[in-house]
Amino acid sequence: MVATRPETNTIAIARTFDGIEEAAHRVIEQVGGMASVLKGAKIAILKPNFVAGRGAETGSTTSFALLKAVAEEVQACGAEPVLCEMPGTEFDREATYTILGVEQFCQERGIRILRIDPEGNEQDWVPVQPAGAKKLRRFHVPRILNEACLINLPVLKTHVVSTMTLGMKNPMGILPRPDRRSMHTFGIDQSIVDMNLGIKPDLTIIDGSVGQDGEGPLYGDRADLQVLVAGHDSLAVDLVCCQLVGVKPRDIPHLKLALEQVGKPSWTLAGEDVGVIKQFRLPEVKPLYRFVFWMMYPLDYPFTWISERGKHLCTTLYSTGLVGTRPQIKEENCTRCGVCVEACPLPNVIDLKSLKVNYATCQRCLLCYEACPENAISVKGYSGARQ
Numbered sequence: 001m002v003a004t005r006p007e008t009n010t011i012a013i014a015r016t017f018d019g020i021e022e023a024a025h026r027v028i029e030q031v032g033g034m035a036s037v038l039k040g041a042k043i044a045i046l047k048p049n050f051v052a053g054r055g056a057e058t059g060s061t062t063s064f065a066l067l068k069a070v071a072e073e074v075q076a077c078g079a080e081p082v083l084c085e086m087p088g089t090e091f092d093r094e095a096t097y098t099i100l101g102v103e104q105f106c107q108e109r110g111i112r113i114l115r116i117d118p119e120g121n122e123q124d125w126v127p128v129q130p131a132g133a134k135k136l137r138r139f140h141v142p143r144i145l146n147e148a149c150l151i152n153l154p155v156l157k158t159h160v161v162s163t164m165t166l167g168m169k170n171p172m173g174i175l176p177r178p179d180r181r182s183m184h185t186f187g188i189d190q191s192i193v194d195m196n197l198g199i200k201p202d203l204t205i206i207d208g209s210v211g212q213d214g215e216g217p218l219y220g221d222r223a224d225l226q227v228l229v230a231g232h233d234s235l236a237v238d239l240v241c242c243q244l245v246g247v248k249p250r251d252i253p254h255l256k257l258a259l260e261q262v263g264k265p266s267w268t269l270a271g272e273d274v275g276v277i278k279q280f281r282l283p284e285v286k287p288l289y290r291f292v293f294w295m296m297y298p299l300d301y302p303f304t305w306i307s308e309r310g311k312h313l314c315t316t317l318y319s320t321g322l323v324g325t326r327p328q329i330k331e332e333n334c335t336r337c338g339v340c341v342e343a344c345p346l347p348n349v350i351d352l353k354s355l356k357v358n359y360a361t362c363q364r365c366l367l368c369y370e371a372c373p374e375n376a377i378s379v380k381g382y383s384g385a386r387q
């Protein structure tokens with residue numbers, strides 16, 4: 001995990017036409033095999049992108065098939081796969097895991113779930129002070145990384161705040177919430193570069209089996225890319241991904257900064273020769289939205305001092321039902337058939353009597369919206385989803 005340049009610079013590309021697992025095994029072999037990743041470590045931290053309760057078929061989250069293949073490779077080397085991931089600050093970890101089915105999947109595949117304190121309890125975290133960092137000069141990583149290797153499993157998708165979210169941004173999900181908040185306050189683009197000076201995954205495999213463009217990372221347009229991209233250097237992997245979706249790396253602010261400050265890495269391509277699979281549409285930059293998002297984090301500091309531990313301003317605002325992407329039932333169209341209640345993976349969120357959604361517990365997965373046979377549910381708030 002320690003931030004050093006990797007020994008090999010092979011970037012492997014594989015299409016997933018014959019299955020995501022098969023493609024995963026191919027790219028792992030092409031970048032030197034799992035033993036070369038583990039280097040004797042007995043624990044491998046698997047860091048998927050489970051930013052929210054939106055399934056892999058939407059292009060929001062990492063596919064279980066990729067996780068399964070990686071876990072099998074780790075186990076075949078005699079090491080233990082351990083999943084570590086915290087969703088976005090505005091989402092509840094347990095509810096997100098329930099919607100995605102993470103607990104059952106991990107149980108069936110022998111993957112241990114690491115549930116460390118997202119608020120940064122010292123027992124679970126160790127500080128990192130990367131040399132050369134410009135903004136994020138100190139942050140914390142899970143203590144277990146002292147003895148484990150880190151396998152980074154992001155999704156190939158756009159992001160309304162950072163333009164794209166690929167290999168370099170994905171490790172944010174294993175930082176405690178106060179550090180993630182700092183990254184937004186200090187400036188997300190420079191902070192991503194700084195974070196990568198202190199934490200370097202031993203292997204990154206980008207899941208482009210289904211990605212997302214437009215208003216990603218949750219409600220953008222599904223992109224059937226059917227590709228995996230693997231390598232040891234996150235920046236190099238990200239640059240190759242940009243080529244596959246016709247995006248100039250210098251249009252992605254954190255990649256531009258990384259190229260200027262760290263330099264362009266060299267690499268050798270292995271696997272399939274792939275041109276531009278899909279010309280990605282980058283998210284529309286909305287200055288007001290970015291400003292509101294940026295403001296929320298500094299305001300969260302005083303809020304967390306006066307409120308109950310674990311409570312955050314954005315979750316509290318979302319629970320009012322006045323802001324954020326959220327489903328709303330249109331009484332005039334609703335037949336009270338109950339399909340939405342059955343589709344909702346969480347208990348007691350939709351009340352059929354009052355036709356109200358409990359926004360304090362709703363995780364905005366939009367499964368109810370997709371299931372309603374009468375189009376009686378609309379999606380409110382800023383989002384790329386259909387209105």
Ligand code: SF4
Nearest residue numbers: 334335337338340372
């Ligand atoms: S699925 Fe649609 S029509 Fe049926 S109860 Fe829910 S909102 Fe009403």
Ligand code: SF4
Nearest residue numbers: 344362363365366368
């Ligand atoms: S109410 Fe709808 S959006 Fe909210 S958690 Fe349930 S299914 Fe998901």
